[in-house]
Amino acid sequence: MKNKIIDLTQVLNETMPVYPGTLKPKFEKSYSIDKNGFAEINMTLVSHTGTHIDAPCHILKGARSLDRFPVEKFIGKAIVIPCEGRSEISLSYLKTFEEKIAQVAFILFYTGWQNKWGTEAYFNDCPTLTKEAAMWLTNFKLDGIGFDAFSVDKMGSAEVITSETLPNHFILLAKEILLIENLTNLDKLPDDIFMFQCLPLKIEDADGSPIRAIATFE
């Protein structure tokens, strides 16, 4: 590979941040070289731990799980849109990127939240798409959108889960636009189009999956 590769993935360990109210992952060293001659970790984690994808069936009954998409779904051209310092990502702002959006399969939104990873402030409201911005994105042939933040919707709205409280999840997943959350290193990406990939584990009926997300470019 002469291409440059950027790792867009947060580390998985027992002290990592998790979405409030959800289980912390466990990584138990169940076998060790000293005692057993080999090392093995027994891990317990939910399908939405760390850098991960939300599948349509995470929120929509009868919708597609990650294992029902071909692998091509998880690899494609991408751009990053800088959203640092914005409270919301508006339709008018997105329209300034329209020509590039029409050429890609993935949009990654750099909110700056990656710099709050590991602090309480990470779960403060991050810049999110307005409902009309999310609806406008469904006009394009997108495979997914990603954030260096915990969600595509505001945190406060998540206590009761409906299309009113988590509008962007419902709008985007209904169109099979995958949601990629807790990315990092989005500030290290080029201004131009690059290749992005977010292959999930091949879990049967996966409503989500932790991933190793990367970007490649020349």
Added chain:
Amino acid sequence: MKNKIIDLTQVLNETMPVYPGTLKPKFEKSYSIDKNGFAEINMTLVSHTGTHIDAPCHILKGARSLDRFPVEKFIGKAIVIPCEGRSEISLSYLKTFEEKIAQVAFILFYTGWQNKWGTEAYFNDCPTLTKEAAMWLTNFKLDGIGFDAFSVDKMGSAEVITSETLPNHFILLAKEILLIENLTNLDKLPDDIFMFQCLPLKIEDADGSPIRAIATFE
């Protein structure tokens, strides 16, 4: 992507085969759309479940874990070597591929064992490298070797784990040649060189990781 992509990964579920004596994975649907408004799986699995990588520190004390390699380690040129019907993979047989081996980062060995996945016969002795063949491979700049079978060593030898009973694990991991096990679809790969990737989850101190392995070619 105009490239063709082949998924080389076995499905993860509760009925999948696991290495004899190790824990079966659990995928508990802990939240559901009907009850909670969203679906989430709580999963418990060991670091060597399904299609996975063995890191050097799986067997060798103080050796490198998967998270300590740059992502470039897991992506590179590859060939597949057909080994169906052979009881062992000998040095003289490997030498017939020497020119190609010198050009790639990964060698995938097609043993035909992928067709036994889900049957008891999967854990019968598969074709494995002779010790001298494994040692010869350390002369090349390989990042990893993969199999559509459960191990790079014979099963019977695994009861006590030493460099005598699992020679190929020790020889190859000492040179940081990663071992990729339980691949599938190796019969669908081209005769020529293709691109292979086996990105692990970014688990801290990972002695192994389940992966979504793919091959791409034009």
